[in-house]
Amino acid sequence: MTIVYSVLFMSVLGVGAGIFLAFASAKFAVKKDPRIALIEASLPGANCGACGFPGCAAFAKAVAEGKAPIEGCIPGKRSGVPEKLKLILDTDIDKLIALFDENEEDAEKTLEKLLASSGKAVKAAPPKIQRPTQEEIDSYKEKLKENPRAAVIFAVLPNINCALCGSPGCAAFAIKVANKDEDIAKCVPGKPQNVSQKVAKIMALSEAELQKIIEETSGEPAEIKKKFAS
Amino acid sequence: MATRLVFIFLSAILINNFVLSRFLGICPFLGVSRKTDTAVGMSIAVTFVMILASIITWILNIALDALGLPFLRTIVFILVIATLVQFVEIFLKKASPGLYEALGIFLPLITTNCAILGLALLNVQQNYTLVETIVNSAGAGLGFALALILFSTIRERMELSEIPEPFKGTAIALITAGLLSMAFMGFQGLVKL
Numbered sequence: 001m002t003i004v005y006s007v008l009f010m011s012v013l014g015v016g017a018g019i020f021l022a023f024a025s026a027k028f029a030v031k032k033d034p035r036i037a038l039i040e041a042s043l044p045g046a047n048c049g050a051c052g053f054p055g056c057a058a059f060a061k062a063v064a065e066g067k068a069p070i071e072g073c074i075p076g077k078r079s080g081v082p083e084k085l086k087l088i089l090d091t092d093i094d095k096l097i098a099l100f101d102e103n104e105e106d107a108e109k110t111l112e113k114l115l116a117s118s119g120k121a122v123k124a125a126p127p128k129i130q131r132p133t134q135e136e137i138d139s140y141k142e143k144l145k146e147n148p149r150a151a152v153i154f155a156v157l158p159n160i161n162c163a164l165c166g167s168p169g170c171a172a173f174a175i176k177v178a179n180k181d182e183d184i185a186k187c188v189p190g191k192p193q194n195v196s197q198k199v200a201k202i203m204a205l206s207e208a209e210l211q212k213i214i215e216e217t218s219g220e221p222a223e224i225k226k227k228f229a230s
Numbered sequence: 231m232a233t234r235l236v237f238i239f240l241s242a243i244l245i246n247n248f249v250l251s252r253f254l255g256i257c258p259f260l261g262v263s264r265k266t267d268t269a270v271g272m273s274i275a276v277t278f279v280m281i282l283a284s285i286i287t288w289i290l291n292i293a294l295d296a297l298g299l300p301f302l303r304t305i306v307f308i309l310v311i312a313t314l315v316q317f318v319e320i321f322l323k324k325a326s327p328g329l330y331e332a333l334g335i336f337l338p339l340i341t342t343n344c345a346i347l348g349l350a351l352l353n354v355q356q357n358y359t360l361v362e363t364i365v366n367s368a369g370a371g372l373g374f375a376l377a378l379i380l381f382s383t384i385r386e387r388m389e390l391s392e393i394p395e396p397f398k399g400t401a402i403a404l405i406t407a408g409l410l411s412m413a414f415m416g417f418q419g420l421v422k423l
Binding site (some may be wrong): 001005006009010013014016020024025028029035105 | 290293294297298300302305306309310312313316317318319323324325327
């Protein structure tokens with residue numbers, strides 16, 4: 001009998017406490033800032049770190065708090081991200097919360113509605129980027145050894161493997177650029193580092209000159225990069 | 231009746247101070263006493279949980295005795311305390327995000343604050359009535375608040391004083407806590423129940 005009573009008593013108490021807490025958490029629920037979710041949904045999602053924040057989520061939070069400029073997202077600059085962020089930040093917060101609730105807190109859907117209702121022409125969202133796996137990156141790095149021009153180009157790239165260019169990693173992109181299959185302008189994070197000029201210089205070099213650079217630096221990318229620093 | 235209540239109240243605050251005489255609840259005493267603001271917030275949260283927990287445990291204890299299950303006391307009391315702490319946490323997050331951030335990990339740690347479980351068990355051991363239980367818990371909570379706030383003001387003052395290198399930080403805090411405790415020993419014999 002004692003066992004039955006103990007089990008019953010504890011069950012009733014446990015379920016009672018659970019129901020009480022469930023009610024309390026629903027009653028005192030804290031609304032999160034919908035702007036953070038919306039800003040994150042409008043970013044490319046590459047987590048490339050070019051903005052200076054650790055990942056897109058951190059950048060979104062900083063923009064919502066006014067600690068980061070809306071032009072901070074370098075890969076998203078040309079695909080209309082700053083315009084979208086401006087729209088989100090300029091919209092009345094109560095209106096945003098209402099819209100967010102209406103769409104069951106789905107950030108992507110809310111963003112779509114918000115863009116549609118704004119009437120202003122905002123460029124379509126860039127496709128979400130699939131980042132390459134470490135194996136893919138490494139397999140292309142192996143191939144660099146057979147291609148001195150690609151190896152030198154690889155050395156001047158940012159080497160963050162953000163995949164914004166559409167190639168699986170910086171090594172793969174360098175090989176394509178060396179074979180003139182790809183345009184260096186596609187390396188968006190490399191822009192502030194004048195990668196385009198450096199690559200133009202490399203493309204003008206002859207095979208012998210390239211071999212010389214590789215020998216001088218024993219193929220160390222950091223050493224090669226120093227040669228093109230100016 | 232009234233004098234007994236006053237005695238219970240005074241004894242809980244001064245003579246049997248939970249922190250300085252019974253040595254219960256030392257973790258938040260050392261952990262949140264660096265700033266007076268957080269110490270006050272913590273004291274309010276602990277006092278609230280103490281009073282509410284002892285009322286609920288007093289009622290549950292009658293049910294436990296009636297069912298012949300006194301051995302479940304500890305586990306039932308822990309469940310009640312844990313639930314109340316969760317409630318305080320949810321409430322604070324909504325009502326005072328600043329205090330919620332400042333208390334940090336020590337807020338959920340009230341669950342394992344032995345002062346609260348100790349109080350609930352002592353109330354039952356002493357066979358207090360409901361009114362006596364409430365008075366005792368309020369006294370215990372205020373006693374905890376008194377110790378914590380006193381200690382935090384001393385620690386704030388110590389930030390400005392020159393302390394010998396080996397005593398800096400926790401060392402001097404522990405010595406101070408010991409001295410404070412010895413000072414509270416002076417209250418022994420003030421009230422005889």
